[in-house]
Amino acid sequence: MSIEDQGSLFDSDPEVAKILADELNRQRTTLQLIASENFTSPAVMAATASVLTNKYAEGYPGRRYYGGNVFADAVEDLARERVKQLFGAEHANVQPHAGASANLAVFLGVAQAGDTILAMRLDQGGHLTHGSPVSITGKTYRFVSYGVTPAKEDGSGERIDLDLVRDLALRERPRIIVAGTTAYTRIIDPVPFREIADEVGALFMFDAAHPAGLIAGGEHPNPVGVADIVTFTTHKTLRGPRGGAILCNQEFAKAIDAAVFPGLQGGPLEHVIAAKAVAFAEAMRPSFKDYASRVVTNAAALADALASEGFRLVAGGTENHQIIVDLRTFDADLTGKAAQDALDRAGITCNRNQIPDDPRSPFVTSGLRLGTPAETTANMGVVEMATIGSLIGRVLRDHENERVLSAVREEVRVLCSTFDPYPDAIVS
Numbered sequence: 001m002s003i004e005d006q007g008s009l010f011d012s013d014p015e016v017a018k019i020l021a022d023e024l025n026r027q028r029t030t031l032q033l034i035a036s037e038n039f040t041s042p043a044v045m046a047a048t049a050s051v052l053t054n055k056y057a058e059g060y061p062g063r064r065y066y067g068g069n070v071f072a073d074a075v076e077d078l079a080r081e082r083v084k085q086l087f088g089a090e091h092a093n094v095q096p097h098a099g100a101s102a103n104l105a106v107f108l109g110v111a112q113a114g115d116t117i118l119a120m121r122l123d124q125g126g127h128l129t130h131g132s133p134v135s136i137t138g139k140t141y142r143f144v145s146y147g148v149t150p151a152k153e154d155g156s157g158e159r160i161d162l163d164l165v166r167d168l169a170l171r172e173r174p175r176i177i178v179a180g181t182t183a184y185t186r187i188i189d190p191v192p193f194r195e196i197a198d199e200v201g202a203l204f205m206f207d208a209a210h211p212a213g214l215i216a217g218g219e220h221p222n223p224v225g226v227a228d229i230v231t232f233t234t235h236k237t238l239r240g241p242r243g244g245a246i247l248c249n250q251e252f253a254k255a256i257d258a259a260v261f262p263g264l265q266g267g268p269l270e271h272v273i274a275a276k277a278v279a280f281a282e283a284m285r286p287s288f289k290d291y292a293s294r295v296v297t298n299a300a301a302l303a304d305a306l307a308s309e310g311f312r313l314v315a316g317g318t319e320n321h322q323i324i325v326d327l328r329t330f331d332a333d334l335t336g337k338a339a340q341d342a343l344d345r346a347g348i349t350c351n352r353n354q355i356p357d358d359p360r361s362p363f364v365t366s367g368l369r370l371g372t373p374a375e376t377t378a379n380m381g382v383v384e385m386a387t388i389g390s391l392i393g394r395v396l397r398d399h400e401n402e403r404v405l406s407a408v409r410e411e412v413r414v415l416c417s418t419f420d421p422y423p424d425a426i427v428s
């Protein structure tokens, strides 16, 4: 390796270094309100950027197909033990590269192609990997979908329709019942799903991708021990590196491990697994409990602010880290896509999202999804949430007026300067 190749990233590849510096600047100077994103700690990033990126470790600790894995074993064992302790699980697999691969591994491990699986439909708040026809899950298994109850004036509708879940379960006798959502703002109680699964002899899988950090922090009920298998991502409310994990009872351990490797994946990303271990330890600290509670309080404050700006909130508000806004009553012509673009130009990053029974396509949508995990990490509180709600109202009332967008962007920059997630960041 030449001396130049061992220099800093900036010396070795200024082009990539500049892109990374620009991205850091974007994250520090604009509002990050994507409900599935967060700001990891420098410790998590350091582990992700470690020498373990060099190591092949196909297999599991103590049973690898390559030599030299003493430290890969140590770090993967540590990650597994920590996550088992965090959630009270019997068995953990920390190798899934993402939530999508964790979900697919469960289906591969405990179902046969063509088996029936009952899950929530994408346009009702479910996930692509819960059987969307464009996902390999929907192409391989026979999915039957449930959704939410109709919207009600008083906000008590748009809840998971458990009567429908039970009716469909009794009629279809699925192999697996999946609970878990990607765009849903209420607490999901795993117990009624367990009861339905027991009634029809189905396995029960809980996809905790979104609430994992709220569960770890004690804000939401823990599905571990209620569900047979729990999947989650490590990078959303849990604030770890990008990735997935699976927790299960001992009974399913062998099938799940074999499905992840060699069933679905090759070499595990041990540098990311090291970062998962760091994140699991962070989530066990008392300060994480406080963080999870602030995420929920901030989401409620942002929901209140948006409601007072005249937006209709799906399910009448929030009990978790996200808010789904139905734009149609605010401005019948304003699509989620146009709203997302205007907010982006004003320095407010969020994503368009379908609302239940959305007449528009997933690419256009009639809604927005907003979340508080990242800006809560940056220490924003309810006062800032009220400000953000009013900035969003200003932008969307006048979304084609570039002067308004520039003025808001400057206010966002000033706000973000006091809530910098990485005040000591150095890009080399």
Ligand code: DSN
Residues within 6 Å of the ligand: 035, 036, 127, 182
């Ligand atoms: N992309 C994730 C989310 O934003 O919720 C789901 O895959």
